[in-house]
Amino acid sequence: MSDPMHAAPERMPQTEPAPDTRGVEEGYRTRAAGEPYQMRRDETERAMAARGGAMPEPMGTGGGPNTRAAHAIFAATRIALGFIFLWAFLDKMFGWNTSTKPANAVINGGSPTKGFLSNVDGPFAGMFNAMAGKWWADVLFMGALLGLGLALMLGIGMIVSAFAGPILMVMMWMASLPIATNPFLDDHIIYALVIVGLAVSRMGEPYSLGPWWQRTTLVRKMPWLR
Structure with missing residues (x-):
């Protein structure tokens, strides 16, 4: 009889090691070990830019008819809103007799802010009356109209527009109080929300110069100019 104290130990059955289920950090989410690697968006953009290809399109661009229709509608909204600002600039600059008479046009020595701001009588009347007709107020106002008009119609510089547009609109809203x-x-607040929404959502971007603009050297160095 064999001595159980000195018997050969039983061979334990071999088992496969448990798969490593620890998450591996990958960009915007955690992927399980063994899952195929997917490039992060910033890596994709760099790779595409290095090959001279197009940048990744906004989310939903490749969707069905409803998504394409939404992009088209928001693009039309962006262009229409941009035309409002651009027309206001041209009318005040050249006096096309819609809201500005030729005698009051900027090219004839008129001030685009004096008439409106001088007549503000709401809670912020003192501030706006003091700004009326000042050269710096005229330059900032006309520059904002031109910049917003071109940016929205072309679909470029949307991040800058998302800051400058609401500032201009809120100031015009303050000058219009009480409504x-x-x-x-009033419509100034609606315009401000639409501008921010267009910049954040990037809806309508496929129907613009935005994809080309983002591939330029300037925007690659300063992405906030997108």
Whole structure:
């Protein structure tokens, strides 16, 4: 009889090692070990830019008819809003007799801010009356109209527009107080929200110069100019 104290140990059955399920950090999410690697968006952009290819399109661009229709509608909205700003600039600059008479045009020595800001009588009347007709106020106002008009119509510089547009719109809203037809809301606030929404969502970008603009050397160095 064999001595159990000195018997050969039983061979334990071999088992496969448990798969490593620890997450591996990959860009915007955690992928399981063994899952095929997917390039992060910034890596994709760099790779595409190095080959001279197009930058990745906004989310949903390659979707169905509803997505394409949404991009087209928002592009039309962006262009229409840009035309409002661009027309206001041209009318005040050249006096095309829609809201600005030729005698009051900028090219004839007129001030685009004096008439409107001088007549502000709301809670911020003192501030706006003091700004009326000042050269720096005229330059900033006309520059904002031209810049917003071109940026929105072309679909470039949308991040800058998302900051400059709401500032201009909120100041014009403040100058319009009190509002006769609504307790506090008017079209200036709606314009501001639309501009920010277009810049953040990038809806309508496929129907613009935005994809080309983002491939330029200037925007690659300063992405905030997108």
